[in-house]
Amino acid sequence: MTEHTTSHKTDLPTATTGDLTVLVTAATGKTGRRVVPRLTARGIAVRAGSRTGDTLFDWQAPDTWAPALKGVQRAYVNYYPDLAAPGAVEVLRAFGATAAESGVSRLVLLSGRGEPAAVAAEEALAECGVPLTVVRASFFAQNFSEGPMAEGLGRGEIAFPAGNTAEPFIDAEDLADVLVAALVEDGHEGRTHEVTGPRPITFAEVAAEISAVLGREVHYVPVPGAAYQAALQEAGLSEPEASWLTDLFTTLLDGHNASSTTGVREVLGREPGTFAAFARREWGAAG
Numbered sequence: 001m002t003e004h005t006t007s008h009k010t011d012l013p014t015a016t017t018g019d020l021t022v023l024v025t026a027a028t029g030k031t032g033r034r035v036v037p038r039l040t041a042r043g044i045a046v047r048a049g050s051r052t053g054d055t056l057f058d059w060q061a062p063d064t065w066a067p068a069l070k071g072v073q074r075a076y077v078n079y080y081p082d083l084a085a086p087g088a089v090e091v092l093r094a095f096g097a098t099a100a101e102s103g104v105s106r107l108v109l110l111s112g113r114g115e116p117a118a119v120a121a122e123e124a125l126a127e128c129g130v131p132l133t134v135v136r137a138s139f140f141a142q143n144f145s146e147g148p149m150a151e152g153l154g155r156g157e158i159a160f161p162a163g164n165t166a167e168p169f170i171d172a173e174d175l176a177d178v179l180v181a182a183l184v185e186d187g188h189e190g191r192t193h194e195v196t197g198p199r200p201i202t203f204a205e206v207a208a209e210i211s212a213v214l215g216r217e218v219h220y221v222p223v224p225g226a227a228y229q230a231a232l233q234e235a236g237l238s239e240p241e242a243s244w245l246t247d248l249f250t251t252l253l254d255g256h257n258a259s260s261t262t263g264v265r266e267v268l269g270r271e272p273g274t275f276a277a278f279a280r281r282e283w284g285a286a287g
Helices: 033-042 063-070 088-101 116-126 148-153 173-185 204-216 225-234 239-252 261-268 275-286
Strands: 022-023 045-050 074-077 104-110 132-137 157-160 192-195 219-222
Touching: 022 033, 033 045, 033 173, 063 088, 074 088, 074 173, 074 192, 088 116, 104 173, 132 173, 148 157, 157 204, 157 225, 173 192, 173 261, 192 219, 192 261, 204 219, 204 275, 225 239
Parallel strands: 022 045, 022 074, 074 104, 104 132, 132 192, 157 219
Antiparallel strands: none
């Protein structure tokens, strides 16, 4: 994030349905914008926190945290850019203290599966003493339809430093269902849910699934880490940002995450959706 929000509203609405108000941080992101309508559909009052909405919330502007948390019982914590990013531990520790002071009774944190550096941030948030649920997710299927990788599909390629490693991509719709369950249902406090798609597939298999739906060839192009970092810098990222992202991706895709979990079934009582089903839903009309 480069934009800082330093002003905020002080008189936020606190009306609730069932005496429950939930703050959703990063409410315009991949998961936040899916969590918000699900909570609303359950009759729950939602604070959609973002740098531009009615509920101002900026991870880089701590003075926006307490006003957003005022009158909130639970919060979905989605830290940007990633829990493994430099400085995340200190920010999550400070946010946890603010949440405790504000009287929040439950926190649900989105984390990355198999990210050792993210565990330190999880632990820092837990220090606040507010009951915490951690949801560790695999790579999102939506990374191919929303964001930088989606741009390559128009050129017929997916360029990424993943080699032949398989990843159990999770549909963000399934992830949002898990997050909402952890926020509103009993029995999740103090637990860590690892959620993935039903089976690991390689990026080449991803390209084949997308090709089948689109009716045109999309190729996976394995990119060495150094070349990927250079491409990120050419796209406008600073050298430290590009280096950190490249290191993160190459670490996550070194094979240690090439297995699926039963997390979605344990929380929701059903199996997660396949990448093929996601692709048909996302690009079927374009095929």
